[in-house]
Amino acid sequence: MREEDELHTILAEWVEKAEADLASAVRLLAEKEAWAAETICFHAQQCVEKYLKTMLVLARIDFPKTHDVRRLMGMLPSASRPDLSQAERDTLTPYATVTRYPTGLGPLHICQARQAVAMARRVRKHARSVLPRPALRRRKR
DSSP states (O other), X not given: OOHHHHHHHHHHHHHHHHHHHHHHHHHHHHHTOXXXXXXXXXXXXXXXXXXXXXXXHHTTXXXXXXXXXXXXXXXXXXXXXXXOOHHHHHHHGGGGTGGGSOOSSOOOOHHHHHHHHHHHHHHHHHHHHHSOHHHHSOOOO
């Protein structure tokens, strides 16, 4: 397999995982159940994280195992970064971990879930605009 084909395959795998997270968040958001807000925020964060990692793979930049959106964004060349403010980056990062375990911080609200999904959609739109077409095709199973 050519190096370019291998890259497209790897990118497609990341895209597929990011898309699955966004689809899960959107499906739960449509249910309008307050209990789902934390899970929606988790999946939205995961979508953002995976699309950022996809763009890092495209740029051939090695990245650590991290959920830190700010750190991942900082690793991208500035011209390649999606439009996420520092506050949005800082909001998303804890959704990967804090929402998964009891913390005593109290529940998230559905309005936070809507905002997280909106951020994920923005990052998705940006990432898909820079990724090569072969990476956006669904893989055959």
